[in-house]
Amino acid sequence: MTELIQHFVDAAGLASLYALLALPVALIYGIMGLINFAHGELIMIGAYGLFIFAAVTLPLAAFLALVLVIVAALAMERAAFRPVRGSSPETLLVTSFAVSFLLQNVALMIFGSRPKSVETPSVLSQTVTVGGVQVEGVTILSVGLALVCIGGLVIFMRHTAFGMAMRASAEDFTMARLVGIRANAVISGTFAISGAAAGVAAFILVVQGGSAFATMGLTPVIIAFVATMMGGLGSLSGALIGACLLGAGTVAFDVMLPTQLRSARDAFVYGGVLLLLLVRPQGIVASRRERV
Amino acid sequence: MGRLRVALDRTQTPLLLALLVLAIGLLAPLGGLALENRAIVMLINVSLVVGLYSFAGLSGVLSFGHMSFMSIGAYTGALVSIPLVAKGTLLPDLPGFIANTELSFPLAVLTGGLVAALVAFVVSLPVARLPALAISLALFAVLVIAYQVESNWDSVTRGRQALFGVPTNTNLGVALLVAVLTIFFVYGYQESRFGLRLRASRENELASQAIGVDVVRERRIALVISGFVIGVAGVVYAQYLGVFTPNDFYLDLTFLTIAMLVIGGTRSLTGAVIGPILVAVLTYVLQRGETITGPGLQQIGLALVMLVVLIFRPAGLSGGAELRFSTLRGLLARSRFRAASRAPEPEPARAKEALDDV
Numbered sequence: 001m002t003e004l005i006q007h008f009v010d011a012a013g014l015a016s017l018y019a020l021l022a023l024p025v026a027l028i029y030g031i032m033g034l035i036n037f038a039h040g041e042l043i044m045i046g047a048y049g050l051f052i053f054a055a056v057t058l059p060l061a062a063f064l065a066l067v068l069v070i071v072a073a074l075a076m077e078r079a080a081f082r083p084v085r086g087s088s089p090e091t092l093l094v095t096s097f098a099v100s101f102l103l104q105n106v107a108l109m110i111f112g113s114r115p116k117s118v119e120t121p122s123v124l125s126q127t128v129t130v131g132g133v134q135v136e137g138v139t140i141l142s143v144g145l146a147l148v149c150i151g152g153l154v155i156f157m158r159h160t161a162f163g164m165a166m167r168a169s170a171e172d173f174t175m176a177r178l179v180g181i182r183a184n185a186v187i188s189g190t191f192a193i194s195g196a197a198a199g200v201a202a203f204i205l206v207v208q209g210g211s212a213f214a215t216m217g218l219t220p221v222i223i224a225f226v227a228t229m230m231g232g233l234g235s236l237s238g239a240l241i242g243a244c245l246l247g248a249g250t251v252a253f254d255v256m257l258p259t260q261l262r263s264a265r266d267a268f269v270y271g272g273v274l275l276l277l278l279v280r281p282q283g284i285v286a287s288r289r290e291r292v
Numbered sequence: 293m294g295r296l297r298v299a300l301d302r303t304q305t306p307l308l309l310a311l312l313v314l315a316i317g318l319l320a321p322l323g324g325l326a327l328e329n330r331a332i333v334m335l336i337n338v339s340l341v342v343g344l345y346s347f348a349g350l351s352g353v354l355s356f357g358h359m360s361f362m363s364i365g366a367y368t369g370a371l372v373s374i375p376l377v378a379k380g381t382l383l384p385d386l387p388g389f390i391a392n393t394e395l396s397f398p399l400a401v402l403t404g405g406l407v408a409a410l411v412a413f414v415v416s417l418p419v420a421r422l423p424a425l426a427i428s429l430a431l432f433a434v435l436v437i438a439y440q441v442e443s444n445w446d447s448v449t450r451g452r453q454a455l456f457g458v459p460t461n462t463n464l465g466v467a468l469l470v471a472v473l474t475i476f477f478v479y480g481y482q483e484s485r486f487g488l489r490l491r492a493s494r495e496n497e498l499a500s501q502a503i504g505v506d507v508v509r510e511r512r513i514a515l516v517i518s519g520f521v522i523g524v525a526g527v528v529y530a531q532y533l534g535v536f537t538p539n540d541f542y543l544d545l546t547f548l549t550i551a552m553l554v555i556g557g558t559r560s561l562t563g564a565v566i567g568p569i570l571v572a573v574l575t576y577v578l579q580r581g582e583t584i585t586g587p588g589l590q591q592i593g594l595a596l597v598m599l600v601v602l603i604f605r606p607a608g609l610s611g612g613a614e615l616r617f618s619t620l621r622g623l624l625a626r627s628r629f630r631a632a633s634r635a636p637e638p639e640p641a642r643a644k645e646a647l648d649d650v
Contacts, residue, residue, distance in 0.1 A: 035425060083603040089425050090354045094554055095602045097356075101547045102595035109588035218543070222436055225429045233426055267440035270433040277430065278418035 002132040007251050013139030015247030016146030019240050020201045021220045022227035023150065024194030026239035029228065030170040031190045033089045037096040038076060039224060040217020041103035042195055045072045046202025047212035048107065051116045058121060066199035073195025074188055085187075100217070107214040115211035124207045142204045149200055150240070153193070162189055170234075226273055232283025241284050246273070305614045306479040309565045310472045312615075313338060316569065317468040328464055330572060335467035336529045337568035339474040341552045343521030345564035346478045347514045348553065350487055352494030353424045356546055357415075357431025360438030361408040361519040363541035365526025367442065367449055369404035370458040373397065373531070378457040385447035397461040401470075401527045408523020409516050416515040420508050424497070427511070435546065442538040454537045462532035470528050474521055479561055486513050551598045557608025562615040570609065 021039075028036050049065030056064070080099045084091055124137040157163035162185075168176040169186045177183050201220060206212060227246050231238025246269065253268045261268070277283075300307075313335065320331030340362065348355045372395045374382065379391060395403060419430045442449045449455060481487045490510040492500040497507060530536055548571070556567020574597060578590040601608060613619070 035429065080599060080603075084606070087606060088352075090352060090428070091602060091606050093425065093428060094354055094550065095599065097547070097550065098554075098595050098598040098602065102592060102599070105588050105591040105595065109586070109592065222432065226433055229422075229426050229429045233423065261444075264440045264444040267437040267444075270437050273433065274415075274418045274430060277422060277426075281418070281421040281426075282423070283426070 005133050007255060009133055009135055009139060011248045011251040013136070013142050013247075014250055015244040017142045017201065017204055018223055018227055018243035018247050020142070020146050020149060020197055020204070021224040022231070022239040022243045023153065023236065024197040025221075025224040026228045026231065026234060026236050028190055028194055030234045030236065031166065032081075032085065032092070032173070032187055034081060034092040034096060035089070035225070035228075035233075036194070037093065037221060038080075038100040038103060038217075039194065039198060040219075040221030041100050041107075042069050042073055042076075042198035042217070043202045043205065043220050044103070044107060044212070044214065044217040045069055046199040047118070047206050047216060048111060048116070049199075050203065050206050051118045051212045054118055062203055065202065066196060069199035069202065070192050070195035073191045073198065077188060077191040082184075082187075100221075104214050104217070111212075111214065113214065115213040117211045118206050120207045120210070138204065138208050141207060145200050145204060149197060162186075166190060226270060230273055230276065230283055232285045235283070235285040238283055238285030245284075249273075302483070303476075303479075304616050305561060306476045308615045308617070308620075309475050309562060312569075313471050313475070313565065314468065317464060317471075321464065330576070332462065332464055332467045332532060334568055334572040335464075335471040336462075336525055336532065337549070337552060337572070338471045338565055339467075339525040339528065340522060341549050341556070341568050342471075342474045342478050342561065342564045343518050343525055344549055344553055345558070345561060346481055346521060347511075347518035349558045349560070349564060350482060350490045350494065351511050351514050352558075353511065354428045354550070355431045355518075356428055356550070357434040357438075358518060358522050359541045359546045359549065360431075360435045361412055361522045362526035362529070362545070363438055363442055363538060364411050365404035365408040365523030366530035366536060366541065367455070368407040368523070369400045369527030370455055370530050370536075371448070372403050373400040373459055373461075374457050375459070382455075382457055383447065383450065387448075390448075397459070397466075397531065400531075401524055404527035404530075405520045405524035408526065409520035412515045412519025412523075413512070415519075416512040420512040420515060435542070439538050439542050449538070452537060452539075454535050456535040458530055458534050458536075460531055460534040462528050466528060467532070470524065474525070475561070475565065478517075478521065478564075481517055482561060486510060490514055548594070551594055554598055554608060555601050557610030557612055559607060559612035560610045560614050562613065563608045563610035566610060567608070 021043075025036055025039055028034055028039075046065050046069040049068040050061055053061035053064045055061075076099060080095060081092070084095050087095075124141055126137050128135045128137070128140075157167055165176065165181045165186050166189065168179075168181060169183070173183070176186075205216065205220065209216075223243075223246065227242035228239045230242035230245060231240070249269050249272055250265065253265050253272075254262065257265060257268065317331055317335060321328045344355065344358050347353070347358065371379075371383075371386070371390050372393050374394075376392070376394050379386065379394075383391075415431075415434050419427055419434070422430055443452050445451065446453075482491070489500070489505045490513070492503070493505055493507040493510055501507060526541070533540070552567035552571045553564055554567070555570055556565070557563025571594065574594065575590055578593040581593070582589045605611070
């Protein structure tokens, strides 16, 4: 029983991190049809931000890194995605792929290929034991941050004028513009939100891994893609469900696989996802966008 | 005579492209060994990108996963052709039937291509049914799966350690032959009814379904065909390198091939052939620049060029057009026109003379 609760706690920690990764990707896809490959590089920028600002106290460093990521997200939209806005989803996707590769190599040029270690408070790497169940500090951190962020996003989308404008744009972009919603403002705002989410995710990943490196955005972005795809592209609740399933699946394979196969765990997880898609090609929540 | 003309008219695009590739391949050795090696890599890239084009270009569905088929081709081709003596010590735990086979180079190439095609078929079972954009993402997951399996399956691939002792059969002639065959093969597919149906689904998925195109089936066929072509290119590349690791077929190569296809133009075979050629030249220049700026310029420059192309000429340099005799004639006429407009005086006189003659 304790063991089961232990697995459940581990899965919850992973799932909340995955949700923080998948939500912004699904959000941007919903608004402008762009699958943002470069979301991983926003996380990488956030991690390097924490490394750069590490000299000041942690709360301030975290805040500065967050601002840096949001600025980077806005700049990315302005420089690369605005010129190709309205192109086919394939063009948008390949553009973000190029941006991602560009930023990775710029980071390699500036910081080199060796990971930069970032000091985080030791409180976060401690483990609390509650009734035989070990809860890592980072699990509490990611569950807490994910709840706050997702809750904040839901309230923002439901109850503010800007949030409603975003939902309207996701529903029908042209119609939204016709009734006076500013396209640029909505898209910039969405990128700012995705930047903020990337910043938070970067913080969790740095606490978890202890370092920043140029290619660190890759694994998170694959997870975000797979979770969004499982949920049916463009559906926010689908992305959340996808993230939860992916977290649970990862823990399940971790537990069930024999030791020598464990290092190829992700291969099994993604293989499982492909099998799932065999049954439900439209994802768990079929999105309206793709429906004919 | 008439029939010959029709045949020539139908095959002019692959003929011209093959001539272009041949010219480069035959001229390169004149520049020394270094240039010859660059030409070999470039020719293999032509095969690769043409293979990628046979799926991504013709279906309009971008793929981040085709390098997994390349790695499968490479490993298969290597495993069946490493000499038996070396194989025993290199990979002692290999399953019996592979451990005791040693195939000739052409057979190894064919085996690599077929195994890659088989894997592509298995992959296509779930993947081809997805919506277009989800296919791109699912194929990316396939790339990660292939990479992880190859990095961990120590008894077959030596895991993250390099697989060496692979016979190096690939020379300029082989690379040239494979590139030319690939060009004709993919052009044949493009012009066949399967290729036409696939291209119809690219232009308008709904409309093509309305006239009876089974989009899922056509995409599945394209995946298998592109898997075969890329698997073949994988064997050829592996037998050029002689030593390789799973990393040789991962993200860097995925980016490179996509960049080549995008820069050349995703919507025509011509684009898929000129892309690798242009990028080879660009890489050469950027590598020269790296002696001043330090490493990284090559990747950054390539990404920037790709972004510029995407923003200002999203259809790539070919613009979706195929190379034909008439294109060349048009280019010639235009340059003549330019020369004429630069020196307008003597032209009318000559034209008048010509009229007088009549």
